[in-house]
Amino acid sequence: MLEPTVSPRPSVVALAASLVFLAACQREEAAPAPPPAPAVSAPPVVAIGPAPVLDRTGLLQAMDVAASAYAAGKDPGGATLAGRRFVIRQAFGCAGPAPAGRSTAGATGGDGLAAWSWGDKGKSLKLTLAPADWTGSPMVAGGADSWEAAEGFWLPRPWLRTDGCPGVPSDPAADGARAVSPQTFGLAAVFEEDGSRLGRRNGRAYEFTVRAEGDQAPVAPTNGYRLVLEGRMTAFADGRAIRCRAAGPDQRPVCIGAVQLDRVAFEDAQGQGLSEWRPG
Structure with a gap:
């Protein structure tokens, strides 16, 4: 005798279908995530430090370009x-003392060149620098x-980039061997109308005396000696720091x-300080 076939209840069928669907969803969710996109790194930040201090060589090169x-x-x-900023060292007095009667200062200033001369009948040396009056x-x-x-x-001697004395001896056979070339490069220390007047020389020379030590002259x-000029470049009305004519x-x-x-x-040839002046 045949047994009657029992059909599954609709609720059981729905439950089974739900379990199958849930298992499929879990399998999809368990799939590995794609690798993250590589991070875009920002360009490195380059720190810009202060510009290097100008020395005699750097300043003369800039003036050559401007000329x-x-x-x-x-x-x-x-x-x-x-x-x-600049620190300029330059040699002076390499060929000996200044010619006798050279004026170091006056109502219109000096010649803007450092020099040394004998004083007190050879018992002392006098170093001088009288700025020229370029106001007008x-x-x-x-x-x-x-x-x-x-x-x-x-x-002086802008063709010589070092701060020492020239190494070329005088050559009497050369044309114009004793002629002195005119000055072509210089610095103008400018003063504002409402600025401090402490740094102005007003025709007075910078002076220092090297005296005898005991009985030894x-x-x-x-x-020679060395002149040191230190400060900061400023600008003419057109914004340039250098003007040529x-x-x-x-x-x-x-x-x-x-x-x-x-x-x-003023320094000696070995860089030993002799005397200095500051505006304050």
Whole structure:
């Protein structure tokens, strides 16, 4: 005798279908997630430090570029030098004492060149530097409406980039061997109308005396002395720190850098300080 077939209840069928669907969903959720996209790194931050301090070589190179551009009728540049600090060392008195009767200062200032001379019948040496009065000079005039005065310092032998004495001896056979080249590069220490007057020389020279030690008279230096000029480049009215002028196309331009002078000093050839002056 055959047993009757029992059909599953509808609720059981629905429950089974739900379990199958849930298992499929769990399998989909368990699938591994795709790897994360690589992070985009930001470019490294480059710290920009202060510009290096200008020395004699760097300043003369900048003036050479400005002189060449001016002679070619191009923009002489120099704007990027405004605000740069400088420490210029240059030799003086390499060939011996200054000629007798050389004026170191006067109503219109000096010649803007350092020198030394004998004093007290050879018992002392006198180092002098009298800034030139460039207040009314065409090189400085109109540089800035706020400037009241300008004192000039030449950078002699601009073809020599080192701060020591030249190593070329005098050659009497050379044409014009004893002729002195005109000065073409210099620094103008400018003073504002409402600024401090402590740093102005007003025609007075920087002076220092090397005196005898006991009964021994001072000895003439074999490698001269050193002048130190320290400060910060400033700008003319056009924003440039260097201004060039020339009387004609066949003459080397004269270039002047506008500066705020913080320190003037005399040193011996070994760098030993002898004397210094600061505005304060």
